[in-house]
Structures are given as structure tokens and as C-alpha cells.
Amino acid sequence: MxxxxxxxxxxxxxxxxxxxxxxxxxxxxxxxxxxxxxxxxxxxxxxxxxxxxxxxxxxxxxxxxALPRVHDQAPAIVRVDACGGYSLLAFEAGLPHLIEKARHNGIAAMAINHCVHFSALWPEVERLTDAGLVGLACNPSHAWVAPSGGRVPLLGTNPFAFGWPRPDKPPYVFDFATSAVARGEIELRRRAGESIPEGWGIDAAGNATTDPQAIVDGGAMLTFGDHKGSALSTMIELIAGPLIGDLTSLESLRHDGGAGGSPYHGELVLALDPSRFISGDPAPHAARAEALLDAFVPSGARLPxxxxxxxxxxxxxxxxxxxxxxxxxxxxxxxxxxxxxxxx
Amino acid sequence: MxxxxxxxxxxxxxxxxxxxxxxxxxxxxxxxxxxxxxxxxxxxxxxxxxxxxxxxxxxxxxxxxALPRVHDQAPAIVRVDACGGYSLLAFEAGLPHLIEKARHNGIAAMAINHCVHFSALWPEVERLTDAGLVGLACNPSHAWVAPSGGRVPLLGTNPFAFGWPRPDKPPYVFDFATSAVARGEIELRRRAGESIPEGWGIDAAGNATTDPQAIVDGGAMLTFGDHKGSALSTMIELIAGPLIGDLTSLESLRHDGGAGGSPYHGELVLALDPSRFISGDPAPHAARAEALLDAFVPSGARLPxxxxxxxxxxxxxxxxxxxxxxxxxxxxxxxxxxxxxxxx
CATH class of the missing domain: 1.10.1530.10 (Malate/L-lactate/L-sulpholactate dehydrogenase, four-helix barrel)
Structure with missing residues (x-):
């Protein structure tokens, strides 16, 4: 090393x-x-x-x-056209507007369009918690994942991230794929000739499989958490796809045309300002959140x-x-x- | 019957x-x-x-x-104090304001405070889809559920609901508890002297159990989807609890003081207006969402x-x-x- x-x-x-x-x-x-x-x-x-x-x-x-174009879409929405560049510069271009809109309105959304996407979402929700805001972010990807009970990949690995600012501590942040595991995990096992646990994917006939090759050969990955994870992944398709006028994971994969490129689609980011949700001092409420989060580690649970x-x-x-x-x-x-x- | x-x-x-x-x-x-x-x-x-x-x-x-009191909290937030009544009348009192704010700003939030809560969330997100809006709703409950890896119940069964309006069809709606199963399901098995599947709960020592009595006797329920479901449930505690100045599930259970009453806490509802997220006609984008959802049933998947x-x-x-x-x-x-x- x-x-x-x-x-x-x-x-x-x-x-x-x-x-x-x-x-x-x-x-x-x-x-x-x-x-x-x-x-x-x-x-x-x-x-x-x-x-x-x-x-x-x-x-x-x-x-x-690509130079991102920022649009003042609505009083609580900023839209950024990434114009075919990576999502990150578009996020940065829209961020000050998102923060200002969230502080003014209490809640605001940023829609990023036409971006190439490879990055995790936690660096972005951390930018919101740095500003004292609560952040949510999600995006579609490529359609590799079958909805619960289905035989055909209709959903992306669709990550979902959340951040909560903590006083004098790193924020509470999670960022997970709604697929059971990352695509790369299945690819690694396939190359190593290893089997995978049940629950990660199905074969072309829609049956549970422990063979990673069967997933690649016309099968599909599965979501985490059965029908509940599948519902969450579908929600992400809708709100970070058609809602913001951008591609679903199926459309992103079709757009790629077998080239094996990074997904090309949109991203939805929400910001909520805790100081606007309550009248008076938000500190005692933040302290109650701390009491909950501080109970995790002593009880054996891990913070994400x-x-x-x-x-x-x-x-x-x-x-x-x-x-x-x-x-x-x-x-x-x-x-x-x-x-x-x-x-x- | x-x-x-x-x-x-x-x-x-x-x-x-x-x-x-x-x-x-x-x-x-x-x-x-x-x-x-x-x-x-x-x-x-x-x-x-x-x-x-x-x-x-x-x-x-x-x-x-109880007569709900509606507060115009911020340009994109309506807050309704249920004043110790059931949540439903408070929701109804705030709904026209939430819809108006969502249509004006593109996205808006309703925070309901101090409500007694027993109802499912799908009737509420259906009110939003009836108005052509996308809806999300969540609330804490009583702390019966341990976070992933933990031995102590710190989380509620924390339901999460989502609604997407569909042209000429019932909306896409899901509404699920973030616990592996409903509390009542465990209670039914306990009364019948039946065992429960692994993954529903742990005993007082934090070990997996198939005995529903062990969950009641100092154990805890588990979330769906391991650490991902646990993260989602924690998010709900934070955004439908301290963010809106209301109780966490731990605090709701403490407030009940062993009386076995319905949870007493807050609820967070978000509304997004598809016609404000894009410039121009939203119909072609709604049609792309339809193409995705219409592919579910033929592939063997169920719509929620x-x-x-x-x-x-x-x-x-x-x-x-x-x-x-x-x-x-x-x-x-x-x-x-x-x-x-x-x-x-």
C-alpha cells in the first residue's frame, strides 16, 4: 500500500x-x-x-x-441543468439558492437535471447539515433491480440519503442503496466464482438464485426489505425522475445503449430548516434529538x-x-x- | 358475518x-x-x-x-396544533393551507402537533393525490422497536406513506410501518401461544427470538430491512419529532405512563406540486411515470x-x-x- x-x-x-x-x-x-x-x-x-x-x-x-444553468423555478424550488456534466458542479451551483430558499420558506427543493452521476449522496447532505439544515437526497440509476414479486428489472439501485445536524458533533447521516447490495458486490463475487446469499437477486425465470452469473444473464437484483424497500425505490424513481422532468432508471439504461457508462438522469435534494418549523428556541428540541441519538451506542446499536x-x-x-x-x-x-x- | x-x-x-x-x-x-x-x-x-x-x-x-389551531408558520410551512384531539381533524384543518402553499411554492410541509394518533396515513396522502399533488407523511409512535444492532427499544413502529397521482387511475400509494411487522401481529401470536418468525424481535438480552412473549417481557421488536430500515425509522423520529417540536416515540411512551393509550405526538406531511417542478407541460412526464408503473403487474410485481x-x-x-x-x-x-x- x-x-x-x-x-x-x-x-x-x-x-x-x-x-x-x-x-x-x-x-x-x-x-x-x-x-x-x-x-x-x-x-x-x-x-x-x-x-x-x-x-x-x-x-x-x-x-x-459543462456549465450548470441555475433556474429560479418556483419560490421553494431551484432547478439546475447540469447540461451533461457531472452532478457535483450542478449541486454546488444550486446549493446557495437551496439554502436561501429553505431558510426563507422553511422547506425547499433542488432538482438537478441532465447530469452524469457516480458519486455518493452523503457529501451533499453533509453540505446541508453544515448549514444547520436537515437534508434528503435521492436519485435513480440504471434499471438492474426487480420490484418485489416481479421478474423484470424496472428499478435502479436508487440511493436515499438523509442528514440531521447535531450540535458539536458530526451530523447524523445515512446514505444507502435501496437495492439489497451494491451492483459491484455482485460483480466481485461473479468474478471470484463465488456464490451470493439468497435475497440479493433472481434468475431470468424470476426464481431466487445464489449464482451471481444468473443475475447478469437476464436475471435481476432485488431491493432491500422486500416489498417495503421496493416501494421506497419506486418512490425514488418517481420523485427524482418524472417529477423533476428527468429520466427513470429504465430510460437511463436505454439512453446508455449498452455502453456501460455512468447513469445519466436527475437528482432531487430537499432541505428543511429546523429554526423555521417551530416558534421560539429550537435548542431544547435539538437536545431531545440528542437524547435519542446518544442512547444508540450504549444500547449496542451503531450510528449509520x-x-x-x-x-x-x-x-x-x-x-x-x-x-x-x-x-x-x-x-x-x-x-x-x-x-x-x-x-x- | x-x-x-x-x-x-x-x-x-x-x-x-x-x-x-x-x-x-x-x-x-x-x-x-x-x-x-x-x-x-x-x-x-x-x-x-x-x-x-x-x-x-x-x-x-x-x-x-379539541379545536385545532392553524398557524401560518413560514411561507412553505403550515403548523396545526391538534390540542390533544385526534390527528384527523387537525389534518383537515391544515389541508387547504398545505395545498395552497404547495401550489404556490412548489413544495410545502404541514406539521401537526399534540395529536392522539391511531389512523393509517394512506387516507391522508390520498387527499393530496386527489389534489394532483405528490404526498409524503410519517409519524413516530411508541418506542417498541430496537435500532439495528441494539438491545433496547428506542424507536416507534414509525409508518411512512407516499402518494403519486395517476391520470384516470387510483394513485400509486404505499403506507408501511418501518417495524418488521405491526405490533398487533406479535400480540395475536402471543395470545394464540404461537411462535413468530426470526427477524421480528429480540429478547431482553438482545438475542433473536421466535417467542412473542420474550418481546413483551423486556425485549424489543425489530425494524424491517436491517440497518436500512432502522435508519429510515430514525429519520422519522427526527423529522416528525424534534424537527416539528414534538415528542419522540420514547417520549410518547413515557407520556403514556403505562396506561396503554394511543401514541401522542406529532406528524409531518410534505406536499410537492408536479406542475411547479418543470417548465412547460407536465403531462409527458406523468406519461413516463405511467409507463414505469404499468410495467409492474405484467412483470409479476404488485402495486402497493x-x-x-x-x-x-x-x-x-x-x-x-x-x-x-x-x-x-x-x-x-x-x-x-x-x-x-x-x-x-
């Missing part, structure tokens, strides 16, 4: 993305999110993603110079982001460790003159 | 509730919801609830004359409210059938002069 300080990791990622041809804004927002992923121990959303982003740009799957925050604290002191081979690939990409794109 | 037309069922329920001492508004909103439950085949929220409501009033657990809508169509023609003993109890209550409360 190779150890890198967070600053060195930033420089490495930012240099590769800039050389590849991403604009300054995309470089900055991509680097923030990629390094935050590695820092928090989410390696699947960490430095490895730099390779994917550079590849997506090279193969024309994403616009590296506990492991991430522990990794974050560690990474801030020790930096991050990445596999030697990944480091070599990143350095080769950084130093490859063929990867340098002249700004057009 | 005794067969009753929907009109006769309404008259029976309304007469009992009026005799018991509920005000006209509470009689009307309670009757609507109780008869709708029976009509849709949800017997646990059906005519049997009339007995529970009358008993709760007699024992002072609910204020039958399918069974309810089938029961509704049947009940509208045939009326409802209730057990003879329940009917006898209701008639006895209706005809009992001791149950008649003089308006104070």
Missing part, C-alpha cells in the same frame, strides 16, 4: 482531472468528492474513481466543460456514519493508503502526455 | 361517536377514516376502531372537543395498494362484512344510554 497525505491525494487527483480536460469547477468539485470518499474509507467512491472520470471524459460520456467518521479522523492524521497498483495507474495517467487535452 | 352498506356503516359509527361526546368535526373525520379503512379491507383500522375511540374518550386519553383498491371497488357495490360479535358490540354501544355524553 502507498500512503498519501490528503493534500498530496488532492494534488494527484486534481492534476489528472485537469490534464484530462475537465474545467476548473469540475476539477475542484470532483476532487473534493473523490478525496472525501477515500478519506472516509469508501474506497469504491475514492481515488479509483479518478480513472473512471478520466475514461468517461475520453469516451465522450460526460461533458468536462460512525465508521466513516472514524476513518475521517484517522485520515486527517495519517493520510490515506491506496493499493500500489492503483497508485501506479494514477501516476502513469498523471504523467502521460497523451492524456493532456488542450482546452477547446 | 353481518353485511352493512357503506351508508349504514357510516351512520352506525357516527352515531356512536356523537353519543360518546365527540364534536361534529371529530365525528365526521373519524367516521370518514374508520369507514374508509373497513371499505378498503384494513379491518385493524376499520369499524373495530370505533370501540377504541369511544373508550379513549371515556378514559380521558383524548379530547373529543392494489389489494386495497380491489376491496374498495367490491365494498362500494356489496358494502362491508363485519363479525357478528363486533356488530353486536357496536349496536350495544350505540343503544347504551350511559354512553351518551351531554355536551359540556
Amino acid at each position: 502507498i500512503q498519501l497525505s490528503l493534500a498530496d491525494a488532492r494534488t494527484l487527483v486534481a492534476t489528472i482531472l485537469a490534464n484530462a480536460g475537465f474545467s476548473e469547477g469540475h476539477v475542484r468539485t470532483l476532487t473534493d468528492t473523490i478525496v472525501a470518499g477515500e478519506r472516509d474509507g469508501c474506497t469504491s467512491h475514492g481515488l479509483y474513481r479518478t480513472l473512471v472520470c478520466a475514461h468517461s471524459l475520453r469516451t465522450g460520456k460526460v461533458d468536462g466543460n 456514519s460512525q465508521r466513516r467518521y472514524e476513518a475521517r479522523a484517522r485520515s486527517r492524521v495519517e493520510g490515506v493508503r491506496i493499493p500500489e497498483q492503483l497508485h501506479a495507474e494514477l501516476v502513469a495517467l498523471r504523467d502521460d502526455p497523451a492524456m493532456r487535452v488542450m482546452p477547446g | 353481518i353485511q352493512l352498506s357503506l351508508a349504514d356503516a357510516r351512520t352506525l359509527v357516527a352515531t356512536i361517536l356523537a353519543n360518546a361526546g365527540f364534536s361534529e368535526g371529530h365525528v365526521r373525520t373519524l367516521t370518514d377514516t374508520i369507514v374508509a379503512g373497513e371499505r378498503d379491507g384494513c379491518t385493524s383500522h376499520g369499524l373495530y376502531r370505533t370501540l377504541v375511540c369511544a373508550h379513549s374518550l371515556r378514559t380521558g386519553k383524548v379530547d373529543g372537543n 395498494s392494489q389489494r386495497r383498491y380491489e376491496a374498495r371497488a367490491r365494498s362500494r357495490v356489496e358494502g362491508v362484512r363485519i363479525p357478528e360479535q363486533l356488530h353486536a358490540e357496536l349496536v350495544a354501544l350505540r343503544d347504551d344510554p350511559a354512553m351518551r355524553v351531554m355536551p359540556g
Whole structure:
């Protein structure tokens, strides 16, 4: 393993993305999110993603110079057209408006349209909790998941994230896929020739399977939590798809046309301002929330982001460790003159 | 079984509730919801609830004359103080304001405070879909459920409901408890001396149990969907509790003090207006949602409210059938002069 300080990791990622041809804004927002992923121990959303982003740009799957367009859609809605770029710069462009609208109205929504999406949602809900707001975020993906009882993949892995600001503590944040497991988990087992537990997927005939190959060969993944998880995933299709005038996971997969690219769709973010929901001092109510959350760990329960925050604290002191081979690939990409794109 | 037309069922329920001492508004909103439950085949929220409501009033657990107070809390928030009455009249009092705010701002919230709560949430999200809006609703309950990995009940059965309007069809609606099963399901098995499947609850030591008695004796129920369902239930505690200045499930149970009454807490309802989220005609986007939902049944999947809508169509023609003993109890209550409360 190779150890890198967070600053060195930033420089490495930012240099590769800039050389590849991403604009300054995309470089900055991509680097923030990629390094935050590695820092928090989410390696699947960490430095490895730099390779994917550079590849997506090279193969024309994403616009590296897309400038998000912000629309004041309604008194409590900001809409941001990502114009075919990654979602992150669009999120950043809309964020000040979302915060202002939430503080003014009590609740507000941000709809991001036409974005290429690869990132976790927790960095975004953390931006809202940093502002003292409650945040929710969700998006469709590619249709790999069958609804409960069905034989056909109609739903995406549709992540759902939530953040609650805590006084003097990291926020209460969760961010989970509504599929039973991540797509990558099934792919890993398939490559290793291993079986998977029941409940992860079905074969082409709609029967439960423990063979990851059967899921890829015309089968489907399943949602978490049976019909309840399936309902939640369907809700995400609707509110982060047609509600905001953007694609469902089925449409995103069709749009990809078998190219294996990142999903292309929209994202819905809600922000709620606790100081507007009650008259008077919100502090005693925040304290009652603390009393509930503080009871979790002593009772044996884990708080959802506990492991991430522990990794974050560690990474801030020790930096991050990445596999030697990944480091070599990143350095080769950084130093490859063929990867340098002249700004057009 | 005794067969009753929907009109006769309404008259029976309304007469009992009026005799018991509920005000006209509470009689009307309670009757609507109780008869709708029976009509849709949800017997646990059906005519049997009339007995529970009358008993709760007699024992002072609910204020039958409470007049909800509506506050224009923020541009996109209406707050309704139920003042110790049932939630339903408060919901009705706030609904026109919620609809108006959602249509004006694109998204709006209704916070209901200090309500006694027994009802399902689907009748409420259906009121929003009737108005062409997307609705979400949730509330805490009593703390009977342990968070994932924990040994102590810190969460309620915390229902979550969602509604999506469909052109020329009943809306897409789900309404589920975030507990693995309803509390009543465990109670039924306990009384029958039957065991329960693994995953429903734990004993006092925090170990998985199939003995319903062990759950009652210091154990706890579990959420659906392991840590993901647990996270969702925690979110509901926070946004339908401290966010709106109202009790958590732990606090609701403490407030009950062992009396076995209905939970007393708040409720959060969100409304989103599809016509405000996009510029131009929303119809093509609604049609894309239809394409997704129309693919469910042919693929073998069920739409969440399918069974309810089938029961509704049947009940509208045939009326409802209730057990003879329940009917006898209701008639006895209706005809009992001791149950008649003089308006104070």
C-alpha cells in the first residue's frame, strides 16, 4: 500500500482531472468528492474513481466543460441543468439558492437535471447539515433491480440519503442503496466464482438464485426489505425522475445503449430548516434529538456514519493508503502526455 | 358475518361517536377514516376502531372537543396544533393551507402537533393525490422497536406513506410501518401461544427470538430491512419529532405512563406540486411515470395498494362484512344510554 497525505491525494487527483480536460469547477468539485470518499474509507467512491472520470471524459460520456444553468423555478424550488456534466458542479451551483430558499420558506427543493452521476449522496447532505439544515437526497440509476414479486428489472439501485445536524458533533447521516447490495458486490463475487446469499437477486425465470452469473444473464437484483424497500425505490424513481422532468432508471439504461457508462438522469435534494418549523428556541428540541441519538451506542446499536467518521479522523492524521497498483495507474495517467487535452 | 352498506356503516359509527361526546368535526373525520379503512379491507383500522375511540374518550386519553389551531408558520410551512384531539381533524384543518402553499411554492410541509394518533396515513396522502399533488407523511409512535444492532427499544413502529397521482387511475400509494411487522401481529401470536418468525424481535438480552412473549417481557421488536430500515425509522423520529417540536416515540411512551393509550405526538406531511417542478407541460412526464408503473403487474410485481383498491371497488357495490360479535358490540354501544355524553 502507498500512503498519501490528503493534500498530496488532492494534488494527484486534481492534476489528472485537469490534464484530462475537465474545467476548473469540475476539477475542484470532483476532487473534493473523490478525496472525501477515500478519506472516509469508501474506497469504491475514492481515488479509483479518478480513472473512471478520466475514461468517461475520453469516451465522450460526460461533458468536462459543462456549465450548470441555475433556474429560479418556483419560490421553494431551484432547478439546475447540469447540461451533461457531472452532478457535483450542478449541486454546488444550486446549493446557495437551496439554502436561501429553505431558510426563507422553511422547506425547499433542488432538482438537478441532465447530469452524469457516480458519486455518493452523503457529501451533499453533509453540505446541508453544515448549514444547520436537515437534508434528503435521492436519485435513480440504471434499471438492474426487480420490484418485489416481479421478474423484470424496472428499478435502479436508487440511493436515499438523509442528514440531521447535531450540535458539536458530526451530523447524523445515512446514505444507502435501496437495492439489497451494491451492483459491484455482485460483480466481485461473479468474478471470484463465488456464490451470493439468497435475497440479493433472481434468475431470468424470476426464481431466487445464489449464482451471481444468473443475475447478469437476464436475471435481476432485488431491493432491500422486500416489498417495503421496493416501494421506497419506486418512490425514488418517481420523485427524482418524472417529477423533476428527468429520466427513470429504465430510460437511463436505454439512453446508455449498452455502453456501460455512468447513469445519466436527475437528482432531487430537499432541505428543511429546523429554526423555521417551530416558534421560539429550537435548542431544547435539538437536545431531545440528542437524547435519542446518544442512547444508540450504549444500547449496542451503531450510528449509520460512525465508521466513516472514524476513518475521517484517522485520515486527517495519517493520510490515506491506496493499493500500489492503483497508485501506479494514477501516476502513469498523471504523467502521460497523451492524456493532456488542450482546452477547446 | 353481518353485511352493512357503506351508508349504514357510516351512520352506525357516527352515531356512536356523537353519543360518546365527540364534536361534529371529530365525528365526521373519524367516521370518514374508520369507514374508509373497513371499505378498503384494513379491518385493524376499520369499524373495530370505533370501540377504541369511544373508550379513549371515556378514559380521558383524548379530547373529543379539541379545536385545532392553524398557524401560518413560514411561507412553505403550515403548523396545526391538534390540542390533544385526534390527528384527523387537525389534518383537515391544515389541508387547504398545505395545498395552497404547495401550489404556490412548489413544495410545502404541514406539521401537526399534540395529536392522539391511531389512523393509517394512506387516507391522508390520498387527499393530496386527489389534489394532483405528490404526498409524503410519517409519524413516530411508541418506542417498541430496537435500532439495528441494539438491545433496547428506542424507536416507534414509525409508518411512512407516499402518494403519486395517476391520470384516470387510483394513485400509486404505499403506507408501511418501518417495524418488521405491526405490533398487533406479535400480540395475536402471543395470545394464540404461537411462535413468530426470526427477524421480528429480540429478547431482553438482545438475542433473536421466535417467542412473542420474550418481546413483551423486556425485549424489543425489530425494524424491517436491517440497518436500512432502522435508519429510515430514525429519520422519522427526527423529522416528525424534534424537527416539528414534538415528542419522540420514547417520549410518547413515557407520556403514556403505562396506561396503554394511543401514541401522542406529532406528524409531518410534505406536499410537492408536479406542475411547479418543470417548465412547460407536465403531462409527458406523468406519461413516463405511467409507463414505469404499468410495467409492474405484467412483470409479476404488485402495486402497493392494489389489494386495497380491489376491496374498495367490491365494498362500494356489496358494502362491508363485519363479525357478528363486533356488530353486536357496536349496536350495544350505540343503544347504551350511559354512553351518551351531554355536551359540556
